[in-house]
Amino acid sequence: MTGPLSEQERTLLYSLIARRRSVRDYDDSAIQQQTLMRMLDGAQGVTDQDGGRGAPSAHALHPLGLTVIARRIQDLAPAIYGFDPDNHQLNRQAELPAAGSLLQVSLADDVWLESAAAIIVITADHERALRHFADQQSDGQRGARYIDVEAGAVAQSLYLATLVEGLGGVLVMGVDDQALARLLPLPSGHRAVALFCLGQCRS
Numbered sequence: 735m736t737g738p739l740s741e742q743e744r745t746l747l748y749s750l751i752a753r754r755r756s757v758r759d760y761d762d763s764a765i766q767q768q769t770l771m772r773m774l775d776g777a778q779g780v781t782d783q784d785g786g787r788g789a790p791s792a793h794a795l796h797p798l799g800l801t802v803i804a805r806r807i808q809d810l811a812p813a814i815y816g817f818d819p820d821n822h823q824l825n826r827q828a829e830l831p832a833a834g835s836l837l838q839v840s841l842a843d844d845v846w847l848e849s850a851a852a853i854i855v856i857t858a859d860h861e862r863a864l865r866h867f868a869d870q871q872s873d874g875q876r877g878a879r880y881i882d883v884e885a886g887a888v889a890q891s892l893y894l895a896t897l898v899e900g901l902g903g904v905l906v907m908g909v910d911d912q913a914l915a916r917l918l919p920l921p922s923g924h925r926a927v928a929l930f931c932l933g934q935c936r937s
C-alpha cells in the first residue's frame with residue numbers, strides 16, 4: 735500500500751510518462767552497474783515480504799524473468815546474466831552471443847540490437863502460465879495473453895526508468911522467435927517475450 739504522494743511526486747510521474755519515447759541511438763559508453771540493478775529491481779524485483787513486485791501479475795503467479803545481455807556495464811564482465819528478483823543480483827549464465835548474431839535474428843534490421851550497452855530480455859514460463867490459467871478460456875490460451883500484458887507493464891517500467899537514469903531504450907519484439915531461442919540460454923522452461931535495448935543516448 736502506498737501513502738499519499740506529494741505534489742512533486744505526482745508531477746514527476748506524469749511528466750515522465752509524457753516524456754517517454756523510444757531511443758535507438760547509443761554511444762559507446764558503459765552503464766553503471768548500480769543503474770542497471772535499479773532498473774532490474776524496478777522492473778521485476780521483489781519489493782515486499784509477501785513477494786510483491788513493481789509489476790502486476792495475474793494471480794501473483796509472476797511467470798516472467800529477466801535475462802541481461804551485458805555488453806558494457808561498469809565492473810561487470812561482459813556476458814549473459816540471469817536476474818534473481820529475490821536476492822537482487824545477477825548470476826552469470828553464458829558468454830555473450832557473437833557480434834552480429836542478434837542483428838541476424840531481427841526482422842527489421844534493428845542495428846541497435848548490436849550497439850546497445852545492454853539488452854534486457856523479458857522472458858516467460860509459458861507452460862506454467864498456460865497450465866495455471868487453462869480453465870479460464872476454452873482454448874487454454876489465457877496464460878499467454880496474461881504474459882504479454884505483464885511483459886508490457888515491465889517494458890513501461892523500463893522505459894520510465896531510462897528517463898530517471900538519463901539513458902535511452904527501446905522495446906524490440908520484431909525478431910525471429912526460433913532463431914532467438916537458439917541464440918540465448920534462458921532459464922529452464924522460459925521463452926523470450928521481448929527485448930529492451932538500453933544505452934547512453936548519443937545526442
Ligand SMILES: Cc1cc2nc3c(=O)[nH]c(=O)nc-3n(C[C@H](O)[C@H](O)[C@H](O)COP(=O)(O)O)c2cc1C
Pocket residue numbers: 754755756757758842844904905906907908909
Ligand atoms: C509491442 C511493441 C513492439 C515493438 N517492437 C519494436 C521493434 O521490433 N523494433 C523497434 O525499433 N521498436 C519497436 N517498438 C517500439 C515502437 O516502434 C515505438 O514505441 C513506436 O514507434 C512509438 O514511438 P515511441 O516509443 O517513441 O513513442 C515496439 C513497441 C511495442 C509496444
